[in-house]
Amino acid sequence: MLSIKNLHVSVGxxxxxxxxxxxxxxxxxxxxxxxxxxxxSTLSHILSGKSGYTVTDGSATYQGKDxxxxxxxxxxxxxxxxxxxxxxxxxxxxxxxxxKAALNSxxxxxxxxxxxxxxxxxxxxxxxxxLDMDEKFLYRAVNEGFSGGEKKRNEILQMAILEPKLCxxxxxxxxxxxxxxxxxxxxxxxxxxxxxSFVMVTHYQRLLDYIKPDFVHVLAHGQIVKSGxxxxxxxxxxxxxxxxEDAEASA
Amino acid sequence: xxxxxxxxxNLINQEYKQGFVTELETTTFLPGLDEDVISKLSKIKNxxxxxxxxxxxxxxxxxxxxxxxxxxxxxxxxxxxxxSYYSAPKRKEDGPKSLDExxxxxxxxxxxxxxxLDEQERLAGVAVDAVxxxxxxxxxxxxxxxxxxVIFCPISExxxxxxxxxxxxxxxxxxHTDNYFAALNAAVxxxxxxxxxxxxxxxxxxxxxxxxxxxANTGQFERTLIIADEGSxxxxxxxxTAPMRDENQLxxxxxxxxxxxxxxxxxxxxxxxxxxxxxxxGGIYNFVxxxxxxxxxxxxxxWTQVETGSAITWKYPSCVLTGDNSVGEFYSVALTNNYxxxxxxxxxxxxxxxxxxxxxxxxxxxxxxxxTYRGLVKVLxxxxxxxxxxxxxxxxxxxQCGAHTFPYIEVKQPSAQVEHExxxxxISEDQLFFCQQRGLSAEDAVSMIVNGFCKEVFKELPMxxxxxxxxxxxxxxxxxxx
Numbered sequence: 001m002l003s004i005k006n007l008h009v010s011v012g013x014x015x016x017x018x019x020x021x022x023x024x025x026x027x028x029x030x031x032x033x034x035x036x037x038x039x040x041s042t043l044s045h046i047l048s049g050k051s052g053y054t055v056t057d058g059s060a061t062y063q064g065k066d067x068x069x070x071x072x073x074x075x076x077x078x079x080x081x082x083x084x085x086x087x088x089x090x091x092x093x094x095x096x097x098x099x100k101a102a103l104n105s106x107x108x109x110x111x112x113x114x115x116x117x118x119x120x121x122x123x124x125x126x127x128x129x130x131l132d133m134d135e136k137f138l139y140r141a142v143n144e145g146f147s148g149g150e151k152k153r154n155e156i157l158q159m160a161i162l163e164p165k166l167c168x169x170x171x172x173x174x175x176x177x178x179x180x181x182x183x184x185x186x187x188x189x190x191x192x193x194x195x196x197s198f199v200m201v202t203h204y205q206r207l208l209d210y211i212k213p214d215f216v217h218v219l220a221h222g223q224i225v226k227s228g229x230x231x232x233x234x235x236x237x238x239x240x241x242x243x244x245e246d247a248e249a250s251a
Numbered sequence: 252x253x254x255x256x257x258x259x260x261n262l263i264n265q266e267y268k269q270g271f272v273t274e275l276e277t278t279t280f281l282p283g284l285d286e287d288v289i290s291k292l293s294k295i296k297n298x299x300x301x302x303x304x305x306x307x308x309x310x311x312x313x314x315x316x317x318x319x320x321x322x323x324x325x326x327x328x329x330x331x332x333x334x335s336y337y338s339a340p341k342r343k344e345d346g347p348k349s350l351d352e353x354x355x356x357x358x359x360x361x362x363x364x365x366x367x368l369d370e371q372e373r374l375a376g377v378a379v380d381a382v383x384x385x386x387x388x389x390x391x392x393x394x395x396x397x398x399x400x401v402i403f404c405p406i407s408e409x410x411x412x413x414x415x416x417x418x419x420x421x422x423x424x425x426x427h428t429d430n431y432f433a434a435l436n437a438a439v440x441x442x443x444x445x446x447x448x449x450x451x452x453x454x455x456x457x458x459x460x461x462x463x464x465x466x467a468n469t470g471q472f473e474r475t476l477i478i479a480d481e482g483s484x485x486x487x488x489x490x491x492t493a494p495m496r497d498e499n500q501l502x503x504x505x506x507x508x509x510x511x512x513x514x515x516x517x518x519x520x521x522x523x524x525x526x527x528x529x530x531x532x533g534g535i536y537n538f539v540x541x542x543x544x545x546x547x548x549x550x551x552x553x554w555t556q557v558e559t560g561s562a563i564t565w566k567y568p569s570c571v572l573t574g575d576n577s578v579g580e581f582y583s584v585a586l587t588n589n590y591x592x593x594x595x596x597x598x599x600x601x602x603x604x605x606x607x608x609x610x611x612x613x614x615x616x617x618x619x620x621x622x623t624y625r626g627l628v629k630v631l632x633x634x635x636x637x638x639x640x641x642x643x644x645x646x647x648x649x650x651q652c653g654a655h656t657f658p659y660i661e662v663k664q665p666s667a668q669v670e671h672e673x674x675x676x677x678i679s680e681d682q683l684f685f686c687q688q689r690g691l692s693a694e695d696a697v698s699m700i701v702n703g704f705c706k707e708v709f710k711e712l713p714m715x716x717x718x719x720x721x722x723x724x725x726x727x728x729x730x731x732x733x
Contacts, residue, residue, distance in 0.1 A: 048688055051680070090682055092702070102691060105690040
């Protein structure tokens with residue numbers, strides 16, 4: 001699915017990622033954990049195509065293609081989805097309009113016809129129920145006046161409808177209370193499938209109580225300093241990040 | 252410049268699709284303006300004597316006036332002697348009686364613009380008056396309207412056939428001394444639409460005028476007069492286009508609306524005059540005076556405008572709320588791109604008791620354009636319990652354009668309530684990236700965001716034209732991202 005090799009990324013002259021290596025196979029869930037400033041958000045941005053970053057070395061190959069060479073909308077249409085840490089508001093544009101425009105652009109990319117209006121509504125309403133959302137949500141402007149929890153749920157709704165292959169969740173748990181966290185996690189779990197992979201970027205282990213990862217990687221100072229199974233997250237919870245950062249410093 | 256800003260700038264640049272020229276034989280005056288030219292103009296249009304007097308009076312007054320300089324726009328002085336004041340496709344002596352007699356080239360031009368003049372092909376329920384340079388070439392559905400008692404005809408025809416209405420109402424809202432361009436228009440106006448809706452009649456269809464400038468070195472001076480008598484109701488729409496030329500062309504129109512007791516007039520404009528090229532060469536100077544008098548009690552006038560064209564727009568559709576309980580509304584989207592300049596807004600003059608006005612203005616600037624909202628809300632001593640609500644939003648696309656707001660509020664009546672809200676926002680790179688990350692191209696994303704921004708105004712447009720307006724905004728912004 002995704003193969004990252006020796007990836008180096010800078011913002012301006014400042015190196016942020018310093019040689020990331022990561023292999024993600026279909027169906028796997030990888031959690032990327034790390035302290036603030038370790039480069040977690042940079043990793044999710046560079047994979048999804050946000051501007052303002054420079055790749056200085058290394059590669060990222062997605063389904064056999066050079067991911068870093070694609071425009072952001074092409075990555076999206078090829079199945080890369082970023083659930084934003086801070087979803088933006090778009091006044092005057094209804095959720096349902098955005099969803100339909102997005103779905104159709106993806107379908108068009110794959111040579112499919114535009115979705116029929118009735119079929120689309122049936123699809124959307126089904127997903128709305130799945131995420132325990134109010135249908136009124138659909139007709140409100142994108143994220144305008146939404147609470148933090150509603151915005152995150154909205155991201156998962158978009159994911160459910162666009163059915164991406166590689167989902168990158170950027171600090172999806174930040175700003176969520178425990179109830180919202182449960183709903184969002186259930187939404188993500190319902191989307192797990194053998195041909196869909198997830199990269200969860202998170203600071204805290206609590207998200208991993210709800211979405212069980214196959215692998216946990218610890219990012220510090222722009223490098224993956226330790227990888228392991230779910231038990232690594234628990235160890236981090238107990239000891240914090242400092243023992244890994246110190247280990248790295250003394251190495 | 253970051254990638255996304257570059258993208259925004261490229262999306263704005265796109266071709267003007269109505270820029271073609273129609274080759275035809277025309278009757279065109281030599282450039283120049285004096286009393287002889289005005290007499291000749293009045294004669295060629297076969298006008299009654301009182302019109303020539305009116306024109307000459309206006310011309311003499313105009314000569315004493317100076318071109319206004321207060322607007323936030325810049326242009327070189329206009330040489331009024333270099334303009335031709337009359338140009339019309341050659342035709343038979345007393346004008347075409349039916350479509351068969353209209354020059355097929357003219358028909359073809361309108362067809363190309365998506366305005367077929369053949370009634371069968373026309374959108375059901377919309378009557379069209381087509382003004383080509385200085386003359387009206389066709390008015391559709393005249394018969395059907397006549398059955399309802401509605402008069403819808405070229406104003407030059409109304410001068411001959413309904414002189415009593417013209418004498419009573421022409422210049423009664425915008426006098427020939429009102430301002431520089433209104434005075435010039437009064438002296439040299441050539442054609443435009445005339446509408447009279449009799450008492451108690453609800454006009455059975457939408458009325459529209461389509462203005463087309465074709466000839467070079469001419470000015471278009473159109474005059475529109477709409478009178479809605481007691482209890483009547485009318486919805487009117489105008490559209491405008493012009494060929495692409497390197498020289499600037501002047502369009503100085505006057506529109507007067509009169510709403511009597513309980514009458515309702517809805518006036519919508521989709522203005523797409525040639526805006527000039529992307530270096531700011533050429534384009535139409537759109538200097539227009541539009542004003543409505545809500546003369547009777549409980550009358551209502553609603554202006555909706557979507558302004559995407561013209562090199563310079565200088566335009567303030569206004570309402571004089573004379574009658575008690577009368578209502579004025581102004582909904583506007585003004586988009587400027589490249590080197591376009593717009594200084595537009597409205598005036599709401601509250602005179603009667605319990606008069607109400609609403610202003611919703613959406614300005615969008617892209618490229619190196621300057622977009623100014625200028626509005627006056629004036630509440631006179633007599634206007635007890637007058638209310639106004641103004642909302643004025645600006646959206647910036649890219650980082651080289653400007654948005655300016657000049658609201659003037661004068662209140663002389665203590666019981667009045669006046670509210671003003673204003674916002675300025677920018678299409679952020681985060682919004683663009685978010686949309687792209689959902690699979691939309693940058694162009695589609697900007698178009699979607701801009702349309703969302705304009706939604707409150709678009710919902711005021713008649714259905715058929717709301718779609719057209721949305722498409723137009725998309726086109727006008729194309730190339731501002733890339």
